[in-house]
Amino acid sequence: MKCRIINNNKIELLNTCAFDTLVQLFACATTDSIQFGNYIFDDNKSGLFYELLRCITKNGVTNKVYDLRTNILYHIFPHDELLRSIVRVGCHCDIREIMINKVLNDVIMADEIHRCSNDQCQRIMKKVPVKCIPYSSRSEDFGDLQVHIDDLIKPSSTLCAGFNNCEGIWTIETVLKSHVLIEVSNIPEDKLFYKDAKIGEENLLDVSEAVFGDVVCSLESIPIKITIMNEHFILRGAAVFIGNRSAARTGIGHYVAVALRNDGHWEDYDDFKHKPVSIPKSTECGVQILLYTRET
Numbered sequence: 245m246k247c248r249i250i251n252n253n254k255i256e257l258l259n260t261c262a263f264d265t266l267v268q269l270f271a272c273a274t275t276d277s278i279q280f281g282n283y284i285f286d287d288n289k290s291g292l293f294y295e296l297l298r299c300i301t302k303n304g305v306t307n308k309v310y311d312l313r314t315n316i317l318y319h320i321f322p323h324d325e326l327l328r329s330i331v332r333v334g335c336h337c338d339i340r341e342i343m344i345n346k347v348l349n350d351v352i353m354a355d356e357i358h359r360c361s362n363d364q365c366q367r368i369m370k371k372v373p374v375k376c377i378p379y380s381s382r383s384e385d386f387g388d389l390q391v392h393i394d395d396l397i398k399p400s401s402t403l404c405a406g407f408n409n410c411e412g413i414w415t416i417e418t419v420l421k422s423h424v425l426i427e428v429s430n431i432p433e434d435k436l437f438y439k440d441a442k443i444g445e446e447n448l449l450d451v452s453e454a455v456f457g458d459v460v461c462s463l464e465s466i467p468i469k470i471t472i473m474n475e476h477f478i479l480r481g482a483a484v485f486i487g488n489r490s491a492a493r494t495g496i497g498h499y500v501a502v503a504l505r506n507d508g509h510w511e512d513y514d515d516f517k518h519k520p521v522s523i524p525k526s527t528e529c530g531v532q533i534l535l536y537t538r539e540t
């Protein structure tokens with residue numbers, strides 16, 4: 245691939261697989277879901293990632309796509325200035341932390357609305373953007389995914405009391421948009437430590453990130469449908485990691501997107517390969533991200 249030019253420098257990108265995987269995951273969903281496609285192509289949406297998705301689903305991988313990709317990555321990762329105006333940008337990173345937090349700034353899945361029921365209340369309403377839902381599996385499957393999501397998304401309310409004598413109800417409510425992105429990790433039970441050796445969630449001590457692994461399972465064991473507040477979401481694919489899984493957050497490896505297409509078969513999008521490859525649903529993968537789109 246040709247170098248792209250920014251500020252008269254030739255930009256050379258290295259290790260772009262985490263970024264390309266995220267793009268591919270969203271691009272397949274944009275193509276396969278009419279509803280999500282309309283959402284991405286909505287004229288009011290601005291941002292380089294939206295523009296990249298629109299370009300790639302309309303015209304495939306063109307020079308414009310390479311320019312947009314370079315532009316996004318150039319502004320996220322540190323540069324190495326080499327000779328003759330060549331700038332090297334190393335894009336190796338953890339897809340869960342860096343990519344979601346830095347690339348998906350505009351591509352949020354929900355707003356969390358914090359507000360008081362009392363119109364006269366002085367407490368300021370807050371709107372917090374949500375980019376993804378964290379999910380930690382304690383076993384090697386997604387058995388409690390739906391329960392976990394229900395628990396995380398359910399509205400909560402407390403008395404606003406104490407704030408300038410307000411007697412209203414302070415609620416936190418999640419308002420979903422068009423997709424749900426789930427950040428997956430696996431914390432094996434033997435890596436959990438409890439305060440004073442007592443059992444129970446409430447005694448759980450913070451888990452160091454080094455023990456986070458992936459959920460390694462077959463593609464067919466990922467739930468195809470989840471329901472959130474009576475809305476249905478369909479699985480579109482996963483970002484999977486190939487490499488040292490014992491400490492995946494720091495390990496060196498390779499990211500690949502696997503997409504569940506509309507006809508029910510799985511495709512593997514690996515930038516080491518020239519074109520997507522059909523893979524059996526029994527394929528075992530180290531899952532790090534799941535993407536679902538809203539279907540009504």
Ligand SMILES: [Zn+2]
Pocket residue numbers: 360361362365366367404405407410411412413
């Ligand atoms: Zn209040």
